[in-house]
Amino acid sequence: MxxxxxxxxxxxxxxxxxxxxxxxxxxxKPHRTLRQTAQELEWIDDPGARRRLETLDLTARDRFLIDLLYYTGIRVGEALSLFSGDIHFGGGSPELGCRTVDPHFHVVMGHTTENGARSKGAERTLHVTPLLVERYVDYVLERSAVLGRDDHSKHVFVNLYDRENDYLGRAMTYSNAYDLVKRVGNKIGIPLTRPHMLRHTFATRLVRGIDCDRQDLDVVQYLLGHRNIESTRIYTHGLEPAAKAALAALVPRAIELSPTE
Known part of the structure; x- marks a missing residue:
């Protein structure tokens, strides 16, 4: 002991x-994540801010990146290390070596990246909604229009808006993503300190059933790529007051005793 x-x-x-x-x-010893407080676990708890985020007018690449982080919960390093071959939004095929039929993408460990980004946790296959497929198509069209035959990067997310063209077509970096998330936060009226806030928002909503059906922890664990479910339990923050209220609502049943003769 x-x-x-x-x-x-x-x-x-x-x-x-x-x-x-x-x-x-x-x-x-308790896992460090279990000692995190709700204050440390920053997420977008304002419904209005979430709605503004979902409808914010952005360029096609930025819209796709924000939506991918927000609707799938992947880490920013996993997004920036995605290769075009990992995206199977038209479904798998024998040629791709993938049997998954519905639109999806693969989070892969060990890619040799241009930007130093890397995946962590567990490899997994994540399905996507038609909305994300549409966002991706918009981005591919924009990327093709900007780069044309000069598009040589295997990365999904590349620089398209470099005014001096020094880094045009090269893989996006962590600083690019952080700057984007900060700008988005300014536009929706809530400070987004880092891209991980979108991941925290995704997980918190699923665990607590905010604007969606509540999901089991093991499902959220898989989606997030946590190797240990204890890492997923931090997203139960905020459930404690509800649990206390539920217990307090269980009023003891009154027992009527018949008078003895």
């Missing part, structure tokens, strides 16, 4: 001379 650990002098637990103290074994 516990083990003896030495804390050197000058540390909070070691004091002036150092000390040996008993601590929980590593196996019993």
């Amino acid at each position: 516990t083990k003896l650990k030495y804390f050197p002098p000058g540390t909070a637990a070691g004091g002036e001379h150092g000390a040996h103290r008993r601590v929980l074994t590593d196996a019993l």
Whole structure:
């Protein structure tokens, strides 16, 4: 249950001379994500801001990237490391080596990327809605119109709006995505500190059933690519008050005792 650990002098637990103290074994320590508070887990909790995000007028590439993060919950690194061959929005085929019929894309580990982006967690296949398919088609048309025969990148997301053309057609970087999300936040009237807020919003809505049917944790775990379901449990934040209210609503049943003769 516990083990003896030495804390050197000058540390909070070691004091002036150092000390040996008993601590929980590593196996019993709570996962860091379980210690995260609702304040640390930033998400778009304002329904009006979510509606503005969903209808915001953006360029085709930016609209597709925001929607992909918002509606599928993938990490920004997974989006930026997507290759065109991972996108099967027309369904799989023997030529593609994929038997999945419905529109989908593959989150793949280990791509050698131009921008240093990488996927983490677990490989998975994620289905997409017709809306995302339409957004992708719009982006492909825009990309073709801008780059034409100079389109040589295998990445899905590339620079199309570089005024000096130094990076035109090259893979988008993390800083590109962060700047985009910040601009979107300014337009919808809520600060978006990082792209991960879209992932947090996706997961929180599914776990809590906000504007959708509530989903089981193991389903959300798969969608997010979490290897450990404990990482998914952080999205139950905000359920505690509802759980307390539900228990408080269970008024004890009154029992009437017949008078004894």
